[in-house]
Amino acid sequence: MADERAPFIDEEGIPHEPWRVFGTGSFFRLWLSQVLSSLGDWIGLLAILALANNVSDSNAAALSLVMVARMLPGFLLAPVVGALVDRLDRKQVMVASDLGRAVLLALLPFVDSLAGLVLASFVLEILALFRGPATAATVPQIVPRENLPGANSLSLVAAFGTFPLGALVFASLAGLASWLNGFDALAFLQLDRESIALYFDAVAFAVSALITLSIAIPKTHLEPGQRLKVTQTLQDIKEGLKFLASNERVRGVMYGLAGGLLGGGMMVPLGPVFSSEVLLEGAGGFGLLMFALGFGAAIGVITLVILQKQAPLETVFWLAVVVTGAGIFLASSFSVLVPAMFVTIFVGAAAGTGYVSGFTLLQRYSHDEVRGRTFAALYTLVRVCLLVSLTVTPLLASLADELTGALFDNQVVEIGGQAIALPGVRIALWIGGAISLAAGLFARREMQRAQAVHAQEDDAQSTTAPERESA
Numbered sequence: 001m002a003d004e005r006a007p008f009i010d011e012e013g014i015p016h017e018p019w020r021v022f023g024t025g026s027f028f029r030l031w032l033s034q035v036l037s038s039l040g041d042w043i044g045l046l047a048i049l050a051l052a053n054n055v056s057d058s059n060a061a062a063l064s065l066v067m068v069a070r071m072l073p074g075f076l077l078a079p080v081v082g083a084l085v086d087r088l089d090r091k092q093v094m095v096a097s098d099l100g101r102a103v104l105l106a107l108l109p110f111v112d113s114l115a116g117l118v119l120a121s122f123v124l125e126i127l128a129l130f131r132g133p134a135t136a137a138t139v140p141q142i143v144p145r146e147n148l149p150g151a152n153s154l155s156l157v158a159a160f161g162t163f164p165l166g167a168l169v170f171a172s173l174a175g176l177a178s179w180l181n182g183f184d185a186l187a188f189l190q191l192d193r194e195s196i197a198l199y200f201d202a203v204a205f206a207v208s209a210l211i212t213l214s215i216a217i218p219k220t221h222l223e224p225g226q227r228l229k230v231t232q233t234l235q236d237i238k239e240g241l242k243f244l245a246s247n248e249r250v251r252g253v254m255y256g257l258a259g260g261l262l263g264g265g266m267m268v269p270l271g272p273v274f275s276s277e278v279l280l281e282g283a284g285g286f287g288l289l290m291f292a293l294g295f296g297a298a299i300g301v302i303t304l305v306i307l308q309k310q311a312p313l314e315t316v317f318w319l320a321v322v323v324t325g326a327g328i329f330l331a332s333s334f335s336v337l338v339p340a341m342f343v344t345i346f347v348g349a350a351a352g353t354g355y356v357s358g359f360t361l362l363q364r365y366s367h368d369e370v371r372g373r374t375f376a377a378l379y380t381l382v383r384v385c386l387l388v389s390l391t392v393t394p395l396l397a398s399l400a401d402e403l404t405g406a407l408f409d410n411q412v413v414e415i416g417g418q419a420i421a422l423p424g425v426r427i428a429l430w431i432g433g434a435i436s437l438a439a440g441l442f443a444r445r446e447m448q449r450a451q452a453v454h455a456q457e458d459d460a461q462s463t464t465a466p467e468r469e470s471a
Helices: 018-023 025-055 060-087 090-110 114-142 145-160 162-180 184-189 193-213 230-246 248-265 267-277 282-306 313-331 337-365 368-407 424-470
Strands: 412-415 418-421
Touching: 025 060, 025 090, 025 114, 025 145, 025 162, 025 193, 060 090, 060 114, 060 368, 090 114, 090 193, 114 145, 114 337, 114 368, 145 282, 145 337, 162 193, 248 267, 248 313, 248 337, 248 368, 248 424, 267 282, 267 337, 267 368, 267 424, 282 337, 313 337, 313 424, 337 368, 368 424
Parallel strands: none
Antiparallel strands: 412 418
16 A cells, blocks of 8 residues: 555645636536535435335334434445445446436335335445545545645535525425326326425436536546455455554544534534523524524635635644534533524534535545545544434433432532533533544644654655765
8 A cells, every 4th residue: 555644744724716626627517416416315315204204104213214224334334335436436436326326216206115215225325325435535636736625615515505405495396296296197107295306316316427427537546457356345445444543644633523523413412402491492592503503614614715814724623623612612501592602603613614624634635545445434434423423412411411410409500609500411512512622632633743753754864865875
């Protein structure tokens, strides 16, 4: 495998004119395909959940099975998928992923069993698992290094900014379904909101595949005449894991992203409880907090794109993770909605900045031949952290609630004459903030350690070079 030292050292920071990334025709087309592919993913997820609800007579367990089928491939197959992405033509991988999902979604309206929907969800997630790392590994091949932050910000918009659009499209299809049902010739298509959404998805994925097919993507990660072998794939997985474990910079970014996701993810399941029990604002307050979080994330991404002054990206990353943790701690310390919302905006801005800058650092520090495995590991990490945040944190809040109830009268402690309420949800959010803050500081330590080691190696090389020349 290639030298484990990072191929790029961040000296230039954020470019002066990152918006010029759209001047790269290849990236613009790749971005359009990302928009269509992500839009199809979101609409497809909503449509499949609606179908599962229909075929199971509103059984909550059925929805859980569908979601498990969407999460499971990321846990089981990510290392294998990453190794395959590094051994295959990445453009062909993206095209095959989109076309496979187009065909499967076009057939789903005729599936009337929960088992069929669960199986389809599992296969769809496997195809999506190929598309994500292949796209992320392709961006550095077609975008200049100095424009990677801008490109990744736009990719983040394509991945998550399409969710509200997808929800809007799905909701609006009910009226279209009623109108189309008036045509007897279309009866065989079984047109309702869910089926129309799935047909729309199939078309979106097909168009995405055609756009991707038109992009000239270098194949520098492929060796001439190489063949796909099981033994070689296993070796690739081993080398990928070794690279992730031994590269301090990559390891630091992974730790930082994991801590940020764990802490930030806690705000989603605990938000309704915090709004009701602490802010006394109910569901409306939770909606405003989520709006503030999303608005802040948009601000963070846009700020990173349009920032004119030079900024060391490593510093931007770890500082953003630290600010995310500190912001979560501070926001959960308020008992009034307005200041909590104000701080939550900063939490979202820091989280968005941290995710984009971390994504960019992984692209810079991972070699082309292991980049697919690196991002497959990242997507697995994202799924694991979000799953832990969504499932474990409510239990943590419940345990903390029992503990503070046993230790303090009415869960209130007085410090300096000031009464501070200590409900379990606040304790859990404080823990989440502390996790993010510690992860940011740990990422900083790993990156500084990597810089020190590489500086020593460079000094050693510079001192031995004259000796070799004189010899």
